[in-house]
Amino acid sequence: MRMDVWMEGRDAPVGLLARSEDKSLSFVYADDIGPEHRISMSLPITPESYGDADCRGYFANLLFEGPQLERVLDGFGLGRGDIGALLWHLGADCPGAISVTPEGTGPGKMPGRFPEDYERLSDARLNQIVLSCISTVVCPRASATRHPSRAFRARSPASCSKVRFGCRRTVPARRHPIF
Incomplete structure (x- = not known):
């Protein structure tokens, strides 16, 4: 083979x-x-x-x-x-x-290609996501634009799906900031 x-x-x-x-x-x-x-x-x-x-x-x-x-x-x-x-x-x-x-059958999966498959985040939106994840581990609700990552598009509004090792896991919000 x-x-x-x-x-x-x-x-x-x-x-x-x-x-x-x-x-x-x-x-x-x-x-x-x-x-x-x-x-x-x-x-x-x-x-x-x-x-x-x-x-x-x-x-x-x-x-x-x-x-x-x-x-x-x-x-x-x-x-x-x-x-x-x-x-x-x-x-x-x-x-x-x-x-x-x-051999010869092509790739098993097609990766996302920049910029065709992704949308650029504004600096303000990126800052909002990072600050939210640092302080609460819950991603902010999606805005009118789609989330740039396919992994987060189908999440529930009350939780954030973190992708680890190829599986989806819901992480509850933290009550206190990390630092």
Whole structure:
């Protein structure tokens, strides 16, 4: 199995992940990769291929846990140790900026592009948001304009959804300022 590794904000794969018949993994960066597209501190950009131990250390952590993983394990008869096959099936929706897709199929997710997908906040609005989050941890109610981040557009007016590790969590207001 050969899979493209994509990074948000780049129009071409950053590298190629391969799974051998013995289930070992290897990864090599694309030739035109600059330092800003390194996928991990543990995998610095080099023309040489990374072996199984280095790949497992990074790519296994892209997989999420839970019912979707269990369905794929059961449905395809895969073992938890077959990181390459799991990424083949689940890698298009990895948390964070990285996605892994079968070679030649394109990126798993399309990132937001500046300035087309976002609206610029006025200095006053940005100041209001920052001060509100510092003093109360509750984002101010949306104004007549949309919130620039898709993550906060569907929140309830009485609470603020903080996005952490790919999940949404409602954080109650603090009664006292932080400092």
